[in-house]
Amino acid sequence: MTNALVGAALAGAAFGGAAAQNGGPAAGPKVETFTLENGMDVVVVPDHRAPVVTHMVWYKVGSADEVRGKSGLAHFLEHLMFKGTKSHPAGEFSNTVSELGGQENAFTSYDYTAYFQRVPKETLKTMMEFEADRMTNLVLTDDVVLPERDVVLEERRSRTDSDPAAQLSEAVSATLWMNHPYGLPIIGWDHEIAALTREDALAFYEKYYTPNNAILVVAGDVNKEEVRALAGETYGKVARRADPPPRVRPREPLQVAARRVAVADARVRQPSVSRVYLAPSYRTAQGDDAYALDLLSVVLGGGPTSRLYRALVVEKGIAAGAGSWYGGSSLDDSRFVVYGSPRPGHSLAEIETALDAEMQRLIDGGVNMDELERAKTRLIADTIYDLDSQASLARTFGSALTTGMDVRDVIDWPERIRAITPGQLVEAAKKTLQLRQSVTGILESAPAGDRT
């Protein structure tokens, strides 16, 4: 259910809402943007509820930008970014955030890598100094790189290799994407992580961690001019040192074959079936299809009032859970997922048949205005609940801007959601929910039995 463009709604909905309360048109949030001379984009999202700021730097590079054979490199570099510089040895940045009572985090996705701190507003410049410093002065020696590689390998072992559901998920992705690098795991394949070197990390850093490939997002108790001044004194001094290549990844061919992937493992306690459809993203969709798919995910499988939950869990009583989600926020195509897990005594085949029947019923029978309106209210409201988190606010803009959207798209999101018609929703469902462009993933509790 997590979805950066659902996240995106939060800003648009909330600020739009505020503007509407003032009696004007839905004017959107007071988001301000500008660009430093070295090419670094800056987004300022004023949020004056408390004297804190969320400071994020987003690099327009993720695992899908890696060279084949070097999977995991973007994520590995994210780890290495905490290894210190000449002026600030490893640990100093994190200790500073911690002493200020702040929080920090970093994450790598297919399309972006981001670094985050939430701190008292008066320490914003300190954060900028640290972050600008490691944008250009990172020091990597084998003494720190090689042990960190073991940390990443262990992370992979504990999160993926020892979890049948994660193994299935990885195989489903590798199967869904016949050509596009989204088929490779963000953390990387074990044998390729093990071969990553200091030189690989440095080359990736030099190629992509340049200010003209970065976006600064500051949300919090600041205004544009304050941020402009501070950013100019810190990030503004970082020289542009590379021109990253255009983000053109191999596209999928027309998919024509339904695929199935199964993992059977003694450790599985709750079997499940999921169907992953290749779907357009907000960036790649025609017309308003991505908006329609976001609503479809709510109508079909968003929570206990959704069609799948009512049919499989409540009415038929065959499923312990069922739902759907759509991840529309990606630079290239994305996925729409439906899933269900059987109650004891019911089979995965029953669940799959019931999922299919509900999808077919929606396509054949359509949705009525009431149902669609409830979904719109729910989808937009969900995002407003998120608004209390300043981090979500900042994340919304960072993820949008690194996946091919702009600030306007974020601001206009609620309005375009509200405009979707039942016909558009059904049309998007018809186009997307096609077996020939899907993978069905089966997770079973039967003992593995290596063959047959």
Add this chain to the structure above:
Amino acid sequence: MTNALVGAALAGAAFGGAAAQNGGPAAGPKVETFTLENGMDVVVVPDHRAPVVTHMVWYKVGSADEVRGKSGLAHFLEHLMFKGTKSHPAGEFSNTVSELGGQENAFTSYDYTAYFQRVPKETLKTMMEFEADRMTNLVLTDDVVLPERDVVLEERRSRTDSDPAAQLSEAVSATLWMNHPYGLPIIGWDHEIAALTREDALAFYEKYYTPNNAILVVAGDVNKEEVRALAGETYGKVARRADPPPRVRPREPLQVAARRVAVADARVRQPSVSRVYLAPSYRTAQGDDAYALDLLSVVLGGGPTSRLYRALVVEKGIAAGAGSWYGGSSLDDSRFVVYGSPRPGHSLAEIETALDAEMQRLIDGGVNMDELERAKTRLIADTIYDLDSQASLARTFGSALTTGMDVRDVIDWPERIRAITPGQLVEAAKKTLQLRQSVTGILESAPAGDRT
């Protein structure tokens, strides 16, 4: 069943046999090799049965060496190699071969691209002159490149896009290979072929079509010294102009999920089920596993006396056909395939169950010496029948040398096949025939029904 290393046997078996007739040990063929000063390898396979020669140039580059997003480039360049040079305009080379009553061909695979002529022996030098000329003097203008791209697109449409079995095969490959470029079609994805340019082709040509990346194979009524002299006067004058990168492709992770792919199409008249297992190749296998897998493919599914045919077609009468094959000749890992097609009134599920039962029976019950000896005799004999074709003779060495084998491997092949024990065969079957590293492909005649 076509398999270059099965092909490879032909030379070894035949020449070895000839040596044995002379009372000596199986000494192998009188294959001679040398290297020109510019790095071009030369293989001479004397064959004096008729005054003809087979002249081949093999480039150590195939579709698996393409950059992602440029699928089809190796094959496209193969087409463009017939577009002429300054000294020999388009058509002149082919017309010359034709006027001599000769044959010509060219082909692109995952690991190599090769050009072939079979002509009267006295015209060998002419062939070398033409081939050496287009190794370095190819002229490409948009006037010839763009129409040829349409030819390739049409080739793809007629061979793949309009054939459900070919569509399934492409999707099975894309599914089997989670990381390795063997998952991409040799001919390329439609949308990527359509975007290939003259510049792409020329850059690929400059990078890979250099004498130090090529192997000349001459089979026929010539000896080493004649070939050395002619090659020196022609190919020897081509300058080395690039150093192709090491052929290190992304490797597969440990595969842990069984996958299924289905295509249902009204045009399918004969439904079928096939199971493709990830298998080691001659180059990547441990010990003698590849030899054992070649024999396994005969025991299990090589023709009407094989286990699968006897069980499914003859005894149970449920199948119209059934068999297996192994493609061991590749630079990286390969595949082992079993398949069957139902008779009317029998289901694909029945066929699949029966295939599984026969594989399990072999693993549990083993094979006896008699059965294995028959398979060895058959496999080696099959290759001898091929010997009448001088092209096969040349192809054997070209494909071996471009997929990481050497002349010795080819010559020793029959002897190593003869040494495989029943235990080795069963062990290789156990290791390879594991669902978790397989894709099951279903081809059905039911109307497509785009979704559900």
